[in-house]
Amino acid sequence: xxxxxxxxxxxxxxxxxxxxxxxxxxxxxxxxxxxxxxxxxxxxxxxxxxxxxxxxxxxxxxxxxxxxxxxxxxxxxxxxxxxxxxxxxxxxxxxxxxxxxxxxxxxxxxxxxxxxxxxxxxxxxxxxxxxxxxxxxxxxxxxxxxxxxxxxxxxxxxxxxxxxxxxxxxxxxxxxxxxxxxxxxxxxxxxxxxxxxxxxxxxxxxxxxxxxxxxxxxxxxxxxxxxxxxxxxxxxxxxxxxxxxxxxxxxxxxxxxxxxxxxxxxxxxxxxxxxxxxxxxxxxxxxxxxxxxxxxxxxxxxxxxxxxxxxxxxxxxxxxxxxxxxxxxxxxxxxxxxxxxxxxxxxxxxxxxxxxxxxxxxxxxxxxxxxxxxxxxxxxxxxxxxxxxxxxxxxxxxxxxxxxxxxxxxxxxxxxxxxxxxxxxxxxxxxxxxxxxxxxxxxxxxxxxxxxxxxxxxxxxxxxxxxxxxxxxxxxxxxxxxxxxxxxxxxxxxxxxxxxxxxxxxxxxxxxxxxxxxxxxxxxxxxxxxxxxxxxxxxxxxxxxxxxxxxxxxxxxxxxxxxxxxxxxxxxxxxxxxxxxxxxxxxxxxxxxxxxxxxxxxxxxxxxxxxxxxxxxxxxxxxxxxxxxxxxxxxxxxxxxxxxxxxxxxxxxxxxxxxxxxxxxxxxx
Amino acid sequence: xxxxxxxxxxxxxxxxxxxxxxxxxxxxxxxxxxxxxxxxxxxxxxxxxxxxxxxxxxxxxxxxxxxxxxxxxxxxxxxxxxxxxxxxxxxxxxxxxxxxxxxxxxxxxxxxxxxxxxxxxxxxxxxxxxxxxxxxxxxxxxxxxxxxxxxxxxxxxxxxxxxxxxxxxxxxxxxxxxxxxxxxxxxxxxxxxxxxxxxxxxxxxxxxxxxxxxxxxxxxxxxxxx
Numbered sequence: 001x002x003x004x005x006x007x008x009x010x011x012x013x014x015x016x017x018x019x020x021x022x023x024x025x026x027x028x029x030x031x032x033x034x035x036x037x038x039x040x041x042x043x044x045x046x047x048x049x050x051x052x053x054x055x056x057x058x059x060x061x062x063x064x065x066x067x068x069x070x071x072x073x074x075x076x077x078x079x080x081x082x083x084x085x086x087x088x089x090x091x092x093x094x095x096x097x098x099x100x101x102x103x104x105x106x107x108x109x110x111x112x113x114x115x116x117x118x119x120x121x122x123x124x125x126x127x128x129x130x131x132x133x134x135x136x137x138x139x140x141x142x143x144x145x146x147x148x149x150x151x152x153x154x155x156x157x158x159x160x161x162x163x164x165x166x167x168x169x170x171x172x173x174x175x176x177x178x179x180x181x182x183x184x185x186x187x188x189x190x191x192x193x194x195x196x197x198x199x200x201x202x203x204x205x206x207x208x209x210x211x212x213x214x215x216x217x218x219x220x221x222x223x224x225x226x227x228x229x230x231x232x233x234x235x236x237x238x239x240x241x242x243x244x245x246x247x248x249x250x251x252x253x254x255x256x257x258x259x260x261x262x263x264x265x266x267x268x269x270x271x272x273x274x275x276x277x278x279x280x281x282x283x284x285x286x287x288x289x290x291x292x293x294x295x296x297x298x299x300x301x302x303x304x305x306x307x308x309x310x311x312x313x314x315x316x317x318x319x320x321x322x323x324x325x326x327x328x329x330x331x332x333x334x335x336x337x338x339x340x341x342x343x344x345x346x347x348x349x350x351x352x353x354x355x356x357x358x359x360x361x362x363x364x365x366x367x368x369x370x371x372x373x374x375x376x377x378x379x380x381x382x383x384x385x386x387x388x389x390x391x392x393x394x395x396x397x398x399x400x401x402x403x404x405x406x407x408x409x410x411x412x413x414x415x416x417x418x419x420x421x422x423x424x425x426x427x428x429x430x431x432x433x434x435x436x437x438x439x440x441x442x443x444x445x446x447x448x449x450x451x452x453x454x455x456x457x458x459x460x461x462x463x464x465x466x467x468x469x470x471x472x473x474x475x476x477x478x479x480x481x482x483x484x485x486x487x488x489x490x491x492x493x494x495x496x497x498x499x500x501x502x503x504x505x506x507x508x509x510x511x512x513x514x515x516x517x518x519x520x521x522x523x524x525x526x527x528x529x530x531x532x533x534x535x536x537x538x539x540x541x542x543x544x545x546x547x548x549x550x551x552x553x554x555x556x557x558x559x560x561x562x563x564x565x566x567x568x569x570x571x572x573x574x575x576x577x578x579x580x581x582x583x584x585x586x587x588x589x590x591x592x593x594x595x596x597x598x599x600x601x602x603x604x605x606x607x608x609x610x611x612x613x614x615x616x617x618x619x620x621x622x623x624x625x626x627x628x629x630x631x632x633x634x635x636x637x638x639x640x641x642x643x644x645x646x647x648x649x650x651x652x653x654x655x656x657x658x659x660x661x662x663x664x665x666x667x668x669x
Numbered sequence: 670x671x672x673x674x675x676x677x678x679x680x681x682x683x684x685x686x687x688x689x690x691x692x693x694x695x696x697x698x699x700x701x702x703x704x705x706x707x708x709x710x711x712x713x714x715x716x717x718x719x720x721x722x723x724x725x726x727x728x729x730x731x732x733x734x735x736x737x738x739x740x741x742x743x744x745x746x747x748x749x750x751x752x753x754x755x756x757x758x759x760x761x762x763x764x765x766x767x768x769x770x771x772x773x774x775x776x777x778x779x780x781x782x783x784x785x786x787x788x789x790x791x792x793x794x795x796x797x798x799x800x801x802x803x804x805x806x807x808x809x810x811x812x813x814x815x816x817x818x819x820x821x822x823x824x825x826x827x828x829x830x831x832x833x834x835x836x837x838x839x840x841x842x843x844x845x846x847x848x849x850x851x852x853x854x855x856x857x858x859x860x861x862x863x864x865x866x867x868x869x870x871x872x873x874x875x876x877x878x879x880x881x882x883x884x885x886x887x888x889x890x891x892x893x894x895x
Contacts, residue, residue, distance in 0.1 A: 648771055648822055648823070648825070651818075651821050651822045652822045654818075655818050655819065655821075655822045658815075658818065659784070659787065659815065662787055662788075662791045662815075663787060665791055666787060666790035666791050669793075669794060
């Protein structure tokens with residue numbers, strides 16, 4: 001067993017031990033043992049992934065471990081990338097979880113399920129046969145479902161979120177199962193090596209691709225299969241939200257890349273057009289919902305849909321370029337997509353962990369009740385600011401780099417791509433630009449309303465800073481974000497090994513400080529941009545200080561138009577911040593508002609009370625899911641008449657079934 | 670051992686076999702006809718004797734002592750112990766009649782005829798596999814199986830239900846002996862113990878039902894439904 005294998009197997013073993021520790025140790029020891037174990041497993045998983053990214057691959061076949069098929073594992077650079085990302089997220093989340101889980105989340109089930117969840121997410125990319133993959137996938141789904149419903153005793157929304165998640169994830173699993181089984185049956189074997197060499201008919205290939213894409217897209221929270229994501233991710237404990245939103249959704253991307261580009265070796269234009277369009281719609285719809293959301297964690301969940309949409313734009317573009325024979329651009333688009341996966345994992349971990357700190361300190365996630373946390377929770381505020389900057393796709397944030405790469409690949413596609421490309425590529429560019437703009441608004445809202453100004457509610461006014469373990473976890477994630485933002489050149493060369501698994505060819509991006517793109521004359525240097533920005537900001541600050549100190553400072557009351565002292569009730573809220581956007585995108589979002597005026601009894605002209613309610617429902621959910629659900633409910637109600645409680649009726653069902661089967665046998669034998 | 674045993678010539682074997690099967694079928698059908706619960710228990714006991722006779726005839730013909738012994742055991746259980754237990758339950762609950770079956774007696778007998786035809790149609794491939802006198806009788810076992818199920822579905826009193834269940838079990842046992850000349854002794858013992866246990870449970874249950882509802886009409890249990 002080489003280095004990768006040793007590290008990987010040790011990580012899995014530590015996960016199992018941590019789960020045991022979570023089950024068997026007393027409450028006092030449980031958190032540190034399970035948390036540190038998971039963190040160690042995360043670190044080892046990262047190391048294994050990085051070693052695999054640097055070129056060392058590992059594979060194993062354990063025929064006795066699972067009946068019939070055995071377990072087949074293989075770690076190549078592509079798997080290594082996702083292992084490394086999962087490992088880092090698990091490391092940060094586990095350290096954070098030691099501090100976070102003290103209040104009510106230190107139960108045996110939660111503490112044992114979390115390490116198993118991490119183990120499942122490490123296993124999914126390492127699986128090298130259909131059966132192993134499906135087992136790992138299902139283990140990931142079940143453990144995450146257990147963790148989502150961990151808090152069900154305290155909040156009623158958790159049960160509903162768990163139900164949505166359970167149903168959607170299993171429908172997705174059915175799609176993946178059907179697709180991969182059809183693939184294995186057509187290929188005559190179930191190991192990924194056999195699948196790679198399979199010669200299938202175009203119709204079967206298309207069916208396999210579509211079925212698996214539907215399943216993987218539901219895991220990645222792609223519209224219109226996203227409805228579970230903004231429910232389940234916010235309701236889970238925060239470190240689990242981070243694991244789900246930063247690591248688990250990536251598995252959907254991994255599945256699409258692995259099956260579509262690696263196992264099926266790419267495909268016709270329409271496959272990738274489906275992926276690209278789904279990605280574009282998700283990016284826009286996700287960020288729009290995030291922009292108008294007033295729930296901090298729900299906002300982050302919608303932002304996950306947006307970022308996965310951007311990644312799928314990249315994956316779809318890579319497939320398209322490969323189908324059109326432009327290997328250089330295909331490699332660039334896939335590099336951008338995978339880099340965005342890494343970047344998103346970094347900032348989304350940080351943001352969810354910081355949001356968890358806020359929730360723990362204030363007991364609420366409602367941005368309209370928050371504010372004024374800057375003085376009470378300075379470290380969390382600073383860390384959330386880093387995350388918000390990274391998420392808004394502006395320099396010097398890390399998402400800027402990957403989105404810039406993605407835009408470069410799309411813009412330079414025009415000369416080579418024919419009519420279809422000439423129509424879709426500019427639209428995709430527009431989508432990315434629009435979503436980037438909305439992301440800025442969204443995260444300005446999340447940070448500005450949530451952390452700055454005065455507290456809008458009594459809970460926010462009583463907030464206190466989080467314990468060191470939580471800050472440590474967040475700081476680690478912030479460091480990862482900073483490294484990714486300032487030195488993407490450090491990981492881009494190894495990233496090209498992962499890209500080469502799916503699209504063989506040379507690396508698309510080179511450079512030490514600046515990024516040079518192969519075949520394109522574009523150059524960018526994130527480090528220099530950051531330095532320039534830093535100098536400019538420092539210069540401006542120095543200048544204002546110099547200018548300001550010339551005058552004598554005067555302390556005076558803020559001008560309040562004579563209306564009495566300003567109160568927190570007069571502050572801008574998240575809802576009011578998003579109102580202009582909601583107005584602009586009125587046709588897409590279809591917000592509902594309801595004004596209820598109660599007049600005084602004596603006169604219709606005097607108002608006693610006015611009640612205003614505004615809500616932005618998920619329109620896709622309302623149009624697509626509610627009709628299906630109501631039909632299912634109707635059928636279910638009807639089916640209750642089958643079971644009246646009469647023993648004779650139940651026996652008669654059996655009797656009729658038996659005689660019916662016998663009659664069929666007698667007639668058709 | 671085999672030399673000392675009495676050998677059964679085929680000229681005697683086939684009529685004896687058919688006689689036992691005929692008795693088996695007749696008693697099964699008559700369960701549908703009679704409404705008096707005590708008579709139903711008697712019919713079941715008679716069917717047990719027919720089943721035992723069938724197994725013994727098979728055992729003597731195949732010169733298999735073990736099979737004869739199993740036949741006697743089956744007879745003791747199905748013609749002796751089980752009817753005895755049911756009669757005790759009947760006496761404890763006060764003798765009764767199947768007052769109002771879900772399907773009336775005339776229709777039940779017609780349905781039984783249809784079920785017999787169905788059983789004959791379905792059993793043809795089985796008979797074609799090895800056309801011996803024993804397998805020729807498989808349709809009878811299938812008929813009684815379906816009739817037992819039909820009793821289970823249409824009779825309301827708990828005791829009739831148990832008899833329906835036991836008819837099915839008798840039929841399954843008979844099929845086993847006709848087609849494979851007997852399942853291993855251990856399996857037969859296991860099944861017999863199960864059946865015995867079911868009847869014992871039933872005995873307790875009827876007493877409890879009578880205490881709780883004042884009757885043993887199973888539809889009284891409807892209130893248990895959610």
